Amino acid sequence: MDIYESAVDEVAAAGYSRIALGVEYKGSRYKGWQRQADGVRSVQETLEKALSRVAASPVSVLCAGRTDAGVHACGQVVHFDTQAVRPERAWVMGANAELPHDISVTWARPMPADFHARFKAVARRYRYVIYNDPIRPAHLGEEVTWNHRPLDVARMAEAAAPLLGTHDFSAFRASQCQAKSPIKQLHHLRVTRHGQMIVIDVRANAFLHHMVRNLAGVLMAIGSGDKPVSWAREVLEGRERRQGGVTAHPYGLYLVSVEYPQAYALPDRYIGPHFLTGFADLPS
Known part of the structure; x- marks a missing residue:
């Protein structure tokens, strides 16, 4: 604070x-x-x-x-x-x-x-957007993270499942994180492909410093085949940041929603970023 x-x-x-x-x-x-x-x-x-x-x-x-x-x-x-x-x-x-x-x-x-x-705030939601193609994009270069290696979304989604719920996310927090507790509740962690775009959509009561980027780094390592599906659970249970691989690039990360008690009646807007709003198959 x-x-x-x-x-x-x-x-x-x-x-x-x-x-x-x-x-x-x-x-x-x-x-x-x-x-x-x-x-x-x-x-x-x-x-x-x-x-x-x-x-x-x-x-x-x-x-x-x-x-x-x-x-x-x-x-x-x-x-x-x-x-x-x-x-x-x-x-x-x-x-x-x-x-x-x-x-x-x-x-x-x-x-x-x-x-x-x-x-x-009672919940926050982020989306991490990956452009998955052998050729780097000339457009949206600062709005997406480019990964040239083929990523298996099914493996990434399977690896994400054990992370749901309330856990100690020490392995996914930055060393300079100032949060009093590493225990957070992950409400959903979805991984979906939309053409060349892969979207990691995560909602929780709160997040640790670099938590989403560290989650994305682990899931991309699994999606590329560098690590087994079980590695995400192993990193979580190990509770040590040094076991969690690299922190993913910031450019693909978006804070897309903050939720409050209904009594405050804040306006509802579509979940972004803008260039994804036309994807009919993207979970809301």
Whole structure:
């Protein structure tokens, strides 16, 4: 937890309105979500500058999940507190007029004072997109991970099955992970092929640092035949990161959805990324 996610931000102060936003972005040009002390480009700082212009006062935002450098989002949720009064449309259109082309605000809603983008979330969902072809793609080069070796999706899906449920995912967390507990509940982990695209779709109550990329790395090693199907379970039960192979590239990773209690009535949007929305056979 950092200074921008401290306990004082759990409830909006008197005289302030709490606003929630849906945000999507391409992470390729940014050093991750979180504002950096050395002033390098981050999604958070870029969004805050745009919202501050709309509010005509400083705005600090808190997000549902801090994405790494190169990672994208279709369904990021943030909130901020402000004394500025603006219609929902003004927050959306005003922010987008100030933002660069690779960040967009998709919706805005006034929220109860106790809403918190991070702490009130009950589930998060990611998609990891692999372009599986001998030739590297000239398009979507920063939006997908290219794997030139043939990947067996059936083997990958079989290997994923033992990872479902509540487990200690220590073997899938980065060494710098700050989570208090490695125990997470994986609700689904689906692996499907759509032409040259392979999509790893994973939903959990929360994720560890690099957890999805480490899951993807293990499944690709199994799909290529380098490792047996049983290896995913062995890595999980070993609980040691050094046994889990390489961390997959960030470019194919998307935060696609964050879920909250129905009482907050946040807008529903399609599950991205955009270039997959026409795939009728992709599980919703």
